[in-house]
Amino acid sequence: xxxxxxxxxxxxxxxxxxxxxxxxxxxxxxxxxxxxxxxxxxxxxxxxxxxxxxxxxxxxxxxxxxxxxxxxxxxxxxxxxxxxxxxxxxxxxxxxxxxxxxxxxxxxxxxxxxxxxxxxxxxxxxxxxxxxxxxxxxxxxxxxxxxxxxxxxxxxxxxxxxxxxxxxxxxxxxxxxxxxxxxxxxxxxxxxxxxxxxxxxxxxxxxxxxxxxxxxxxxxxxxxxxxxxxxxxxxxxxxxxxxxxxxxxxxxxxxxxxxxxxxxxxxxxxxxxxxxxxxxxxxxxxxxxxxxxxxxxxxx
Numbered sequence: 001x002x003x004x005x006x007x008x009x010x011x012x013x014x015x016x017x018x019x020x021x022x023x024x025x026x027x028x029x030x031x032x033x034x035x036x037x038x039x040x041x042x043x044x045x046x047x048x049x050x051x052x053x054x055x056x057x058x059x060x061x062x063x064x065x066x067x068x069x070x071x072x073x074x075x076x077x078x079x080x081x082x083x084x085x086x087x088x089x090x091x092x093x094x095x096x097x098x099x100x101x102x103x104x105x106x107x108x109x110x111x112x113x114x115x116x117x118x119x120x121x122x123x124x125x126x127x128x129x130x131x132x133x134x135x136x137x138x139x140x141x142x143x144x145x146x147x148x149x150x151x152x153x154x155x156x157x158x159x160x161x162x163x164x165x166x167x168x169x170x171x172x173x174x175x176x177x178x179x180x181x182x183x184x185x186x187x188x189x190x191x192x193x194x195x196x197x198x199x200x201x202x203x204x205x206x207x208x209x210x211x212x213x214x215x216x217x218x219x220x221x222x223x224x225x226x227x228x229x230x231x232x233x234x235x236x237x238x239x240x241x242x243x244x245x246x247x248x249x250x251x252x253x254x255x256x257x258x259x260x261x262x263x264x265x266x267x268x269x270x271x272x273x274x275x276x277x278x279x280x281x282x283x284x285x286x287x288x289x290x291x292x293x294x295x296x297x298x299x300x
Contacts, residue, residue, distance in 0.1 A: 280300075
C-alpha cells in the first residue's frame, strides 16, 4: 500500500502526532494533515489541510493523535457529518479511555466508517526511531484494511483484541504502571539522597537489582540526573491518563460490587493514591514535563 502512494489523513500534530505523521511520509504515503494550532506543525513532505473536512475528503484512512476523548469524539463527529467523504477508516492513536473508544467506534460504524483503537507508548523519541509500541484492537476486517498504515507508524505493533476499547484498556494499565513507578522512584531517590547517597550510584545499583523499572532505567538517568526534564510528555496528560485508568477500574468494579463494598474498591486503592499524586503535581505546575515529578515529590 505504501508503494502505491495511498493517501493517509492525519489530525493532531503535537509532538507525538508530528513524529508519527512524519513516519507515514517516510514510509511512502501521501499525507494530508491538519492541526487546530495551524499549518506550522505540518511535517515536511505532508500537505496541510484547512480543516478536518478537507482531511476526510481527501484521505482513505484518517489517523488521530489528539489530547483526549472529548476531542477525538468531536473530530469523529465532523467526519460522520461530512457528505461525500472519502475516509473509510479511522486509526486513533490517542489515549481516550475505554468508554470513549467504544462510543467513537459506534458512532463511526453508524456512518459506515471502520475504527481501530491504536494508542501508542514509548515517547516522542520512540516515535522518531520507529520503536514506539502500537497496541491496536478492532474487527478483523478493519485491522486488515489499516495494516499498512499501522506499519507506516512503527515497527512495533501488537493486535490486542477484536473490539475497540481493549487497546485503550492496555494503554491505561501501561500508563498507570509508568506513573506509579516514576512517582515511587522519585520518593525513593529523594529518600536516598537525603540520607547522603549519590543519585548516580543509586541508579546504578537499582538497575541491577529488583527495584529496576522504566523510571530507573530511562527517565531518571536521561532526564532527572541529567537535569534535562524533556521526555516530551506533560504531567497534565499523565494525570488525565491515570484518572481514566481509575475511572475504568471503578466502572468495571461497579458491575460486580456488593452493597457492603465501599465506593473505592480494593482494586483501585493504589490507583487512587497514584492519581492523587499526579493531580496535585499537575495542579502545581500545569503542563510541566512529567519527569519533573522528582523535584515536586522531593519538595513536598
